[in-house]
Amino acid sequence: MAIIKSNAEAFFGKLPAGDGGHHFILSRLTLFAANHQSDYDVALKYCRAIAEQFPRRPAKPNELEHLLTGAYQIISGEKIIGPKLPFVKKDEKTANESLGKPGDYERIMLRSDPIPKNAAEAITKLFEPADMLCIQADRYKPTLAFASEWASRPDLSAFQFISHNPLLDHADSRKSENFKAPRYLVHEIDDKEISHEQQLGPALALEKVCPLKMIVNSGGKSLHCWYHWIPGRKEQFRRLSIKLGADPSIYTTPLHLVRLPLGTREPDPERGQPFPAQQPIIFWKD
Numbered sequence: 001m002a003i004i005k006s007n008a009e010a011f012f013g014k015l016p017a018g019d020g021g022h023h024f025i026l027s028r029l030t031l032f033a034a035n036h037q038s039d040y041d042v043a044l045k046y047c048r049a050i051a052e053q054f055p056r057r058p059a060k061p062n063e064l065e066h067l068l069t070g071a072y073q074i075i076s077g078e079k080i081i082g083p084k085l086p087f088v089k090k091d092e093k094t095a096n097e098s099l100g101k102p103g104d105y106e107r108i109m110l111r112s113d114p115i116p117k118n119a120a121e122a123i124t125k126l127f128e129p130a131d132m133l134c135i136q137a138d139r140y141k142p143t144l145a146f147a148s149e150w151a152s153r154p155d156l157s158a159f160q161f162i163s164h165n166p167l168l169d170h171a172d173s174r175k176s177e178n179f180k181a182p183r184y185l186v187h188e189i190d191d192k193e194i195s196h197e198q199q200l201g202p203a204l205a206l207e208k209v210c211p212l213k214m215i216v217n218s219g220g221k222s223l224h225c226w227y228h229w230i231p232g233r234k235e236q237f238r239r240l241s242i243k244l245g246a247d248p249s250i251y252t253t254p255l256h257l258v259r260l261p262l263g264t265r266e267p268d269p270e271r272g273q274p275f276p277a278q279q280p281i282i283f284w285k286d
Contacts, residue, residue: 022057027067034071035231040166040181041130044068069168072181073254091243098244099194100201105282108200108215113286119159119262120151122281126214126226126261127183131166134174135159135260142174159263160279163255164226176253182229185210185237186258190247192221199223202244209237214284216258219265219277224258 029050033043047064116122127133129148136142137159144167150156163174164184171178187206189199196217203215203225210227218224227237238251250256259265265277 023063023067026051026064027071030064030067031071031074034068034074034181038181038183038229038231040068040072043181069180073176073179088239088242088248090245094243095202095245098201098205099198100204102197104200104204105197108204108283112283115281115284116262119157119260120153122214122261123147123156124151125286127166130169132169132171132180134163134167134171134255134257136161136257138266139257144171144173156260157263159260160265161257161263162260164258165229165254167255174255174257176255179254182234182254184213185227185229185234185241186250186256187225187227187237187241187244187246188218188222188250188258189245190222191245194245196223202241202246205244206237206241209233209240212283212285214261215282216261217278217280217282218259219279220271220273223282226258 026047030043030047033047037043037046044064047068051064116125123133124147127147129146129151131147132144133147133150134142134144135150135156139161147166164186165182166180167174167178168180171180187203189202199222200215203212203223206212206225206227210230210233212225213228214226216224216226242248242251250258259279261279261281263279265273265279267273267275
């Protein structure tokens with residue numbers, strides 16, 4: 001974070017005294033911090049320390065918190081500044097050429113580090129204890145709790161869904177405005193005509209944009225592939241993911257529901273699934 005401190009001090013030091021444009025200045029500071037630090041709490045700590053060195057007016061309640069949350073939304077693509085991003089659609093030629101080949105399923109499993117034994121261990125390794133998470137038994141009953149609380153629940157593996165990024169500590173719903181800071185991007189091809197093995201090809205192609213963290217078998221027709229969010233690469237990732245055949249709806253919010261790793265998919269007889277199905281992890285990278 002030294003780069004944030006040195007650049008911010010140089011920027012603030014050139015400004016005249018007074019209140020003029022202070023909110024704008026703080027917005028520039030938080031955007032700069034968000035671009036260089038993916039951890040919300042660390043970025044907020046430094047923003048507060050820097051702002052206190054240049055007291056142009058008293059801070060307003062939660063001003064820095066709201067600005068920093070907005071900054072993360074901007075760089076993740078959730079909040080768009082300026083012209084709307086161009087529509088992206090599947091590129092049939094690129095998608096077909098990228099499809100996985102026989103043996104890819106076995107090869108990806110051989111690349112894996114030791115896989116967590118249960119959902120609680122997966123949550124503990126994916127998130128910080130104080131991260132607020134939304135985990136759901138079905139699509140209509142959101143339950144919010146800190147990661148440490150989820151990890152201690154004996155019934156965690158019975159849940160189906162999770163929002164793949166943490167929420168604000170005071171969040172009371174999974175609305176986009178409660179998004180705290182991006183940790184992961186998730187790629188999913190929701191097409192029953194494309195096998196799991198074929199889906200691995202596009203998943204591996206996306207590694208050139210962001211590091212692959214985990215692949216979860218949804219217990220159905222798709223794989224949910226989690227990647228580390230890298231500052232400044234969200235839009236590049238989204239574009240390539242959709243061109244390779246991903247479901248575009250997964251990018252409508254950074255709090256989209258995906259399958260809980262090592263959770264349980266409930267039966268769906270109407271879709272030919274009369275029994276519960278596990279949601280195993282087939283690849284994990286420490």
